[in-house]
Amino acid sequence: MTAPLHEPTAEAAPSAAEEAAVGSADAKAVQGRSLGRIAWERLKRDKLALTGGVVVLLLIVIALLAPVITNLVGQDPDAYHENLIDPLFGTPTGSLGGISGDHLLGVEPVNGRDIFARILYGARISLLVGFLSAIVAVVLGTVLGILAGFFGGWVDSAISRVMDGLLAFPQLLFIIALVSVMPNELLGLTGTGVRVFVMILVIGFFGWPYIGRVVRGQTLSLREREYVEAARSLGAGRLYILFKELLPNLVAPIIVYTTMMIPTNILTEAALSFLGVGVKPPTSSWGQMLSTAIDYYDSDPMFMVVPGVAIFITVLAFNLFGDGVRDALDPKGAR
Numbered sequence: 001m002t003a004p005l006h007e008p009t010a011e012a013a014p015s016a017a018e019e020a021a022v023g024s025a026d027a028k029a030v031q032g033r034s035l036g037r038i039a040w041e042r043l044k045r046d047k048l049a050l051t052g053g054v055v056v057l058l059l060i061v062i063a064l065l066a067p068v069i070t071n072l073v074g075q076d077p078d079a080y081h082e083n084l085i086d087p088l089f090g091t092p093t094g095s096l097g098g099i100s101g102d103h104l105l106g107v108e109p110v111n112g113r114d115i116f117a118r119i120l121y122g123a124r125i126s127l128l129v130g131f132l133s134a135i136v137a138v139v140l141g142t143v144l145g146i147l148a149g150f151f152g153g154w155v156d157s158a159i160s161r162v163m164d165g166l167l168a169f170p171q172l173l174f175i176i177a178l179v180s181v182m183p184n185e186l187l188g189l190t191g192t193g194v195r196v197f198v199m200i201l202v203i204g205f206f207g208w209p210y211i212g213r214v215v216r217g218q219t220l221s222l223r224e225r226e227y228v229e230a231a232r233s234l235g236a237g238r239l240y241i242l243f244k245e246l247l248p249n250l251v252a253p254i255i256v257y258t259t260m261m262i263p264t265n266i267l268t269e270a271a272l273s274f275l276g277v278g279v280k281p282p283t284s285s286w287g288q289m290l291s292t293a294i295d296y297y298d299s300d301p302m303f304m305v306v307p308g309v310a311i312f313i314t315v316l317a318f319n320l321f322g323d324g325v326r327d328a329l330d331p332k333g334a335r
Helices: 015-032 034-044 047-064 068-073 116-150 151-167 172-181 191-221 226-233 238-275 288-298 301-331
Strands: none
Touching: 015 226, 034 301, 047 068, 047 116, 047 301, 068 116, 116 191, 116 238, 116 288, 116 301, 151 191, 172 238, 172 288, 191 238, 191 301, 226 238, 238 288, 238 301, 288 301
16 A cells, blocks of 8 residues: 555644734623723714814813913903004904904904903803703703603602793793892802802703603603613612612713703803893903994904804804714614
8 A cells, every 4th residue: 555645744733822812802802892982982983073072171171271371361351452442433453353463352342351361251151151050950850850750640740740831931031030130149149140140040940841851751761671670579669779770871861961951051141141131241251242242243343253153163062062972872873
């Protein structure tokens, strides 16, 4: 018999480096991802949402550091520069509303106050009212909405009727009437502080039914899930089910509607200041600046353009970021 042409050879054993690489690949393949990580990866792919988020963070930093920034540029938001005003027409001298190296966005008509400094300080009022009133609305809406959805019956009926009544109530008219009769001093606050405090409470109070309806609807769906029934069968109390089983699953819609509510609150504050029932001079406000600019829109259009653009960019950034957060937290989203 002839010998085979090729002797069978033993398969080479994998090296230690190859085994480590295979083990690392398997570990990565089975590595789980949390809901937060999945949402972040979705959000990172949304360039518009990221741009809006960066602008929002930049606005917050600018508002917090407004005194530092104005000191660096050497401008006081309440300082008058009457030497930069045409004594005949009351408008800034120079082109584009008096824009120069010292006054980056020009100066106001008549008094010559620096617009750049007042825009920075106006951001503080807008963001303060927007965020705090949203917190008031979220707290009230979450608590009452989850109670209505979980308990049902007369509790649900009573809370739902209150929500319907508040949604039909003329919010702006109520705030105008309330601010007009408010004292100049309240709870240790005076002047503008009283008006800001009232705006935060009233805007937040009239805003909670929107998020309350969402939380109620989600709670009605979640209370019938298997894990809630399992908690009941194990003897869990109502408070445990509310705060340990239901509330964590409501975080995503709450975050989404909070980001949507803040720009609406900012627009409401601007509208109130525009109508003259918001903050009063010398405190700066974007809506107040727009109201003053009406008398000078033909002779000094930049005075109207700057605060208008500030409101537009702020609201657009919050809306873009809110849309991105909604898509990222949506478990049925394809992105």
